[in-house]
Amino acid sequence: MSNREAAARALDRMRVMNAKHERKWGRLLWLLVGPGILVMLGENDAPSMLSYAATGSSFGIGFFIPFVLLTFAMAFVAQEITVRLGATTQAGHAELIYRRFGRFWGNFAMVDLIFTNFLTLMTEFVGIVAGAGYFGIPKWAAVSGSILLISGAYLFRRYSSWEKIVLGFALFNLIFIPVAILAHPNWGSIGSAFLTFQPLPGGFGSHTIMLLLADIGATITPWMLFFQQGAVTDKGLSVQDVKQGRIDTALGSLLAALAAIATIIATAPLYLHHMNASQFGAAQFAQALQPYIGHVGAAMFALGILEAGLVAATTISTSSAYAFGEVSQKAHSLNRPFREAKGFYFILFAVLVVAGAIVVIPGFPLEMVVIIVNVLAVLTMPPAIGFLLILANDKGIMGKHANTLLFNILGISIGIFISLAGVIYALTVIFPGFQL
Amino acid sequence: MxxxxxxxxxxxxxxxxxxxxxxxxxxxxxxxxxxxxxxxxxxxxQLGLRKLGWGLKSLIWVLRLYVIFMVIVVMINIAHTLT
Structure with a gap:
């Protein structure tokens, strides 16, 4: 660890100690929140918001509203484990997998991460381009402008400054809440959906299962595990901060669930007016919604998609860079200046630039990538959950912070649920007439 | 401390x-x-490699084969959609 990196982390720790000493619990929480909210709102990315929009326009208000809440509860269970792992070991997720399972299994986990991260990053730029397109901004300007904006947050060379800037952007995700209100939803139907998980028009056909899987993929993905554990370590959280880390993760889940449910509600008018919008892009959704939520609402929807892509592009590229640094055992901290962590920053910017460049290639099948990316993220999740649970139960690593029986039951249930959802998806692909 | x-x-x-x-x-x-x-x-x-029993080893292999199978399924799905 360089002098600057250690001093920056120590300064953050001193502020935390000071808040604890003076019993300023609000300030303490402000100092310690970040990774959890960022990871959850970061996962409310462009393809996720498009999945929720497709869900709302295909099924209206019903089954998917409480289902999304359930998926975020699952995300909380998985992400809480990364807080404990990071605080206990002060090591990133990739580093722990390599250390405990060896290079063979570590390489598999990295291939999954790099593959899904890169595809997801491309879809973030699709969201940025589509959102900006609504305002008449050309593709190249949207991509280069967003890369410049993302780079700007790294200029501070401090994890804490970067975190608060991105957090500010991430909270913009809640713009979908006023958009939902502008759609004048039937609040009685929403309340009833929460209680009954109904209605689900058409039952569990292949389209429903695809959206079900995409919505799970919109909340639980491998990059989130790598990002949050890396961020917890970079922030310097210790085992005494696990409680605040939990609050941070729970708060993130709640905010992200609210934004996701709001998106379903906002696009429900398209279902009520029988518009087949399941394959819409971001800008098309905004345009289609205009008669129901007005110009301002449509513009807010497009801005929300743009922001979702921007924040996720930042967090996903950072998660790739953290993983690269951990595996190559090179400097990997946002508290380091560029000259001290060239490899880390190079990967961070390289993935951004390459993914952004692909998106501006004319004729590239972007819609296909958007549809498939969340599904792929879910399908690569079971091994990630497996490693996570094995690590969380490893007494050699976790000591008294190892998983409790309750967390094991919840974690295993999530693993089984996600795996089964994947199997059902496979059945609908192999046997197109398959229906539950 | x-x-x-x-x-x-x-x-x-x-x-x-x-x-x-x-x-x-x-x-x-x-x-x-x-x-x-x-x-x-x-x-x-200081942690070394974790010793994996046959149960855990089989689980990790099953999960890995699951991913490979699912990637093939996704490719089939893409082919279906494109045609």
Whole structure:
């Protein structure tokens, strides 16, 4: 660890100690929140918001509203484990997998991460381009402008400054809440959906299962595990901060669930007016919604998609860079200046630039990538959950912070649920007439 | 010493007014503040490979084969959609 990196982390720790000493619990929480909210709102990315929009326009208000809440509860269970792992070991997720399972299994986990991260990053730029397109901004300007904006947050060379800037952007995700209100939803139907998980028009056909899987993929993905554990370590959280880390993760889940449910509600008018919008892009959704939520609402929807892509592009590229640094055992901290962590920053910017460049290639099948990316993220999740649970139960690593029986039951249930959802998806692909 | 105990010994004003540059010039203070993190990292660095029983090994292999199978399924799905 360089002098600057250690001093920056120590300064953050001193502020935390000071808040604890003076019993300023609000300030303490402000100092310690970040990774959890960022990871959850970061996962409310462009393809996720498009999945929720497709869900709302295909099924209206019903089954998917409480289902999304359930998926975020699952995300909380998985992400809480990364807080404990990071605080206990002060090591990133990739580093722990390599250390405990060896290079063979570590390489598999990295291939999954790099593959899904890169595809997801491309879809973030699709969201940025589509959102900006609504305002008449050309593709190249949207991509280069967003890369410049993302780079700007790294200029501070401090994890804490970067975190608060991105957090500010991430909270913009809640713009979908006023958009939902502008759609004048039937609040009685929403309340009833929460209680009954109904209605689900058409039952569990292949389209429903695809959206079900995409919505799970919109909340639980491998990059989130790598990002949050890396961020917890970079922030310097210790085992005494696990409680605040939990609050941070729970708060993130709640905010992200609210934004996701709001998106379903906002696009429900398209279902009520029988518009087949399941394959819409971001800008098309905004345009289609205009008669129901007005110009301002449509513009807010497009801005929300743009922001979702921007924040996720930042967090996903950072998660790739953290993983690269951990595996190559090179400097990997946002508290380091560029000259001290060239490899880390190079990967961070390289993935951004390459993914952004692909998106501006004319004729590239972007819609296909958007549809498939969340599904792929879910399908690569079971091994990630497996490693996570094995690590969380490893007494050699976790000591008294190892998983409790309750967390094991919840974690295993999530693993089984996600795996089964994947199997059902496979059945609908192999046997197109398959229906539950 | 945990962070709570450590804060008891530090003068309040020193905590409030110290800058990053000042702190970078006091490596011993930095080391003391981050001692908990250093100890944890040291413990992690001493960890070796975990011995996997046949049960865990089979589980990891099954999950890996699951991913490979699912990637093939996704490719079939893409082919269906394109045609």
């Amino acid at each position: 945990n962070t709570n105990e450590l804060t008891m010994d530090l003068p309040r004003n020193a905590l409030k007014n110290v800058s990053l540059k000042q702190l970078a010039n006091q490596p011993e203070v930095v080391e003391e503040i981050l001692s908990e993190q250093h100890d944890a990292l040291q413990r992690t660095e």
